[in-house]
Amino acid sequence: MRIQFEPEGFQPPRGGLILLQCIVAGLFFLFVVRFWYLQIHRGEEFARMARENRLRQERIYASRGLLRDREGRLLAENRPAFGLALVREDCRDIPSTLAQVSEWTGIPLDQLTAKFNQDRLRVKPFEHLLLISDMPFDLLARIENRVLQWPGLEIVTRSKRNYPQGELMAHILGYVAEANEKELEDDKDLNLGDFVGKQGLELVLERRLRGQKGLHQLEVDVLGRQLNKKLVLEPQSGENIDLSIDLGLQQVAWDALEDETGCVVAMDPDSGRLLALVTKPSFDNNAFAAGLSLKEWQALRDNPRHPLQNRVIQSVYPPGSVWKLMMAGMLLNEGLNPADSVWCTGEVALGKQVFRCWKKGGHGRVDMMRSLIESCDVYYYQMSDRFGIDKIEAFAKACGFGAPTGIDLPHEKSGLVPSKQWKRRRFGEPWHRGETLNVSIGQGFTLVTPVQVASFVSALMNGGKLLKPSLLADEDPTVRSSLPFTAAGRKMILDGMRQTVNDDRGTAKVLRRADAVMGGKTGTAQVTKLKMVGEERVRTENLAYEHRDHAWIATWGEKAGKRLVVVVMVEHGGHGGSDAGPVARRVYDKFFGSPPGAAPLSPAGQTAPVAPASPGMVSPGQPVQPGQPVQPGQPGQSVPQVQPAPSSRSAIPVPPPARPDQTAGAPEQPEQQDRQDEGLRTVPAGRSARPAGRDRATGRGAEALEVEDAREGQHRYDPDTFDPDAATTDGRGGDDGVAPPLRRFQNVAPEDGQ
Numbered sequence: 001m002r003i004q005f006e007p008e009g010f011q012p013p014r015g016g017l018i019l020l021q022c023i024v025a026g027l028f029f030l031f032v033v034r035f036w037y038l039q040i041h042r043g044e045e046f047a048r049m050a051r052e053n054r055l056r057q058e059r060i061y062a063s064r065g066l067l068r069d070r071e072g073r074l075l076a077e078n079r080p081a082f083g084l085a086l087v088r089e090d091c092r093d094i095p096s097t098l099a100q101v102s103e104w105t106g107i108p109l110d111q112l113t114a115k116f117n118q119d120r121l122r123v124k125p126f127e128h129l130l131l132i133s134d135m136p137f138d139l140l141a142r143i144e145n146r147v148l149q150w151p152g153l154e155i156v157t158r159s160k161r162n163y164p165q166g167e168l169m170a171h172i173l174g175y176v177a178e179a180n181e182k183e184l185e186d187d188k189d190l191n192l193g194d195f196v197g198k199q200g201l202e203l204v205l206e207r208r209l210r211g212q213k214g215l216h217q218l219e220v221d222v223l224g225r226q227l228n229k230k231l232v233l234e235p236q237s238g239e240n241i242d243l244s245i246d247l248g249l250q251q252v253a254w255d256a257l258e259d260e261t262g263c264v265v266a267m268d269p270d271s272g273r274l275l276a277l278v279t280k281p282s283f284d285n286n287a288f289a290a291g292l293s294l295k296e297w298q299a300l301r302d303n304p305r306h307p308l309q310n311r312v313i314q315s316v317y318p319p320g321s322v323w324k325l326m327m328a329g330m331l332l333n334e335g336l337n338p339a340d341s342v343w344c345t346g347e348v349a350l351g352k353q354v355f356r357c358w359k360k361g362g363h364g365r366v367d368m369m370r371s372l373i374e375s376c377d378v379y380y381y382q383m384s385d386r387f388g389i390d391k392i393e394a395f396a397k398a399c400g401f402g403a404p405t406g407i408d409l410p411h412e413k414s415g416l417v418p419s420k421q422w423k424r425r426r427f428g429e430p431w432h433r434g435e436t437l438n439v440s441i442g443q444g445f446t447l448v449t450p451v452q453v454a455s456f457v458s459a460l461m462n463g464g465k466l467l468k469p470s471l472l473a474d475e476d477p478t479v480r481s482s483l484p485f486t487a488a489g490r491k492m493i494l495d496g497m498r499q500t501v502n503d504d505r506g507t508a509k510v511l512r513r514a515d516a517v518m519g520g521k522t523g524t525a526q527v528t529k530l531k532m533v534g535e536e537r538v539r540t541e542n543l544a545y546e547h548r549d550h551a552w553i554a555t556w557g558e559k560a561g562k563r564l565v566v567v568v569m570v571e572h573g574g575h576g577g578s579d580a581g582p583v584a585r586r587v588y589d590k591f592f593g594s595p596p597g598a599a600p601l602s603p604a605g606q607t608a609p610v611a612p613a614s615p616g617m618v619s620p621g622q623p624v625q626p627g628q629p630v631q632p633g634q635p636g637q638s639v640p641q642v643q644p645a646p647s648s649r650s651a652i653p654v655p656p657p658a659r660p661d662q663t664a665g666a667p668e669q670p671e672q673q674d675r676q677d678e679g680l681r682t683v684p685a686g687r688s689a690r691p692a693g694r695d696r697a698t699g700r701g702a703e704a705l706e707v708e709d710a711r712e713g714q715h716r717y718d719p720d721t722f723d724p725d726a727a728t729t730d731g732r733g734g735d736d737g738v739a740p741p742l743r744r745f746q747n748v749a750p751e752d753g754q
Helices: 014-041 043-054 094-105 109-122 137-143 181-186 200-204 206-210 247-257 285-290 294-301 320-333 368-374 377-387 389-398 420-427 433-440 450-461 487-502 576-592
Strands: 055-060 074-086 129-132 153-162 175-178 195-199 214-220 226-233 262-267 274-280 342-344 347-350 353-356 364-366 465-467 479-482 517-525 529-532 550-559 562-570 680-682 705-709
Touching: 014 043, 055 226, 074 094, 074 137, 094 109, 094 129, 094 137, 109 129, 153 285, 175 200, 175 285, 195 200, 195 206, 200 206, 247 262, 247 274, 247 576, 262 450, 262 576, 320 368, 320 377, 320 389, 320 450, 320 487, 320 517, 320 550, 320 576, 342 377, 347 377, 347 433, 353 377, 353 433, 364 368, 368 377, 368 487, 377 389, 377 433, 389 433, 450 465, 450 487, 450 550, 450 562, 487 517, 487 550, 517 576, 550 576, 562 576
Parallel strands: none
Antiparallel strands: 055 214, 074 129, 074 153, 175 195, 214 226, 262 274, 262 562, 342 364, 347 353, 347 680, 465 479, 517 550, 529 705, 550 562
16 A cells, blocks of 8 residues: 655655755865865974974073173173063963062062063064063062962073173173164064163174074973973073273272263273273163163263263363374474474464463473473464464374274264364354464364374374274284374474473473383363453362363373373363373373382372483383483384474574573563564563453453353363354463463364264
8 A cells, every 4th residue: 555645746846955965065075175274285384383382492592701801800791680481372361460470579560561562562472571581589589489370471591791890891891781673673683682782892792792592492281381391402602702901900090080070091002902991970881781760761861971971982072282292293294393493472462362372471482392391382373373274184184083093882983173174064164364273282173082192192102003992802903094203203292292291391290200201291171261351360270160171191101111001081170280190190000010119199199209300211121220211112122312403494583682681590581573474473471462450341350250151061062052253262271270361262063074
């Protein structure tokens, strides 16, 4: 019996069945394709990702190279530092974890959150995001075991830079700090949290000091806990580097400056290696390595004494009378006979403007040797007016001024050797003759760095080679160029420096030693313009600190084959001989040893008497008898003293013989000698080109002193306030302890490339 379920003539819907079959087949096809994609096409990639979930790579930080002085004493070292890091992929609850870290450490939660948000996009998967870079040991002891209970938190060990001498070496060594975004972008070897050199030798020697990172392979469980560790790549430590600095000499130079603002450079003249480089005030570079707060950084930046500035290479100053060494060389190079003389009455006049010598009443007859010994300004006024600014500019640049020395430190300034073209380009104005007179004594627009002066004096000592100043003990001497001096001219200048120390009229007598040859040139550079009413002079101690002149001394010394050049610059120190000289003397006493029978120099600059030098010379490197000076030269060679040759010509007519009624020992009083054809004239001694007594316009007496302008520091200039008329008026040099009447003086920062 057949049961009929469908009505007669019923046909099943075959289209629906086919659709169903197609859907099933399509799903199966997609499954096969997906299976092929995952297992075959991307199988190796997913296998690698699976392994990475179990196997991770961890960087091993290389130890940064050590920095040592010439005797192997540590200047920059490394110490262990313990940090707290977060691995995002292992952390189950980041907000709760950060809150727990805040509770442990006392660091505000918003500060931790801000750091996490700042760094999270710059950290690769499974890499450490450093929350704290250097934990105190007491904090480390408290949280070391608790960290294990929080997945994603790890204690990491790294090295931290430490500077045992702190501010004593800060401007040489610089400091390290965390790499910023630009540094990370420019250097693919760097990772977030890496420390790199930011200033000083840490920056210059970064590649040599950094080393090469190593690599560990870690096996971890599902919670990210380490199961096994395998060394894949051994780290390479950075290079240990010895510097040319003598830490003992550096300390003496530092102590000698006391609380003054200024700098000291001590240089080996034969190699160019620097034995001391001190600048005050300074800063603690350990604070930068640990990380400064914004408040701490602002305090350093806004300090009016500018402790972050390396005054040896980054500050530019008028050289004052130290410049006369270069000027004397230029005059000799132009064929001037050193016996040619001028008559100094204390001032000369150019039109209505008076240019004064530092010595009131003048020096009398002055030839080149005496101009160096007593630092006579009038001699250089007269000679510079005769030869002009073009020859001064060319010779000064050939002596290395107006260009970087190439020292192994960043941000070195070039200084400025002014010229007609420079002034026309800078101010759109012509050069004035009075500006040439200012330049001749190291004033006006002229600006130098202390390291340029040290390099120049070293070249005088070593036979004329301008060497690159070096801070590296293993660096061979690099000759930049040669001085344009003749051999006789160089010896003449050195003998003038020697007599500046040994002559009783010399301004560098503080350096005198019976057991060594010493030479020096002092300088005093104006930093402000003052208006004197009348002719009275103002003692330095009566001026406000910021109005006082800068004090320079450029020196050399030689004893038993040991040679050294020392340059000292004291900002607002007053006078080179009395303020900068004692600093240099203490450096030499450390380098050569205290002279026999003499007490060590006190901080006030007082010494026990030293036997006066007597005429005669010995060869350098030979034993020196007390009281017998020596002449500098190459080791093992004697250098004859250059005697001024007689000449029938003179820059200024020779004055008449002294009258019988003249006081013995007083300068001869020549008749007034006008140079009407040239416009430059000497003023007779005892007379003044300006009226003394009360000022007719104000009624004030000679004791009145009006400050017209004051500089915050010679390293800062404002070209917008430059007074072109002031630049043509008198400056001064010398070291008599008394400031002459000052009218107007201005300086201007050099343009880039000048």
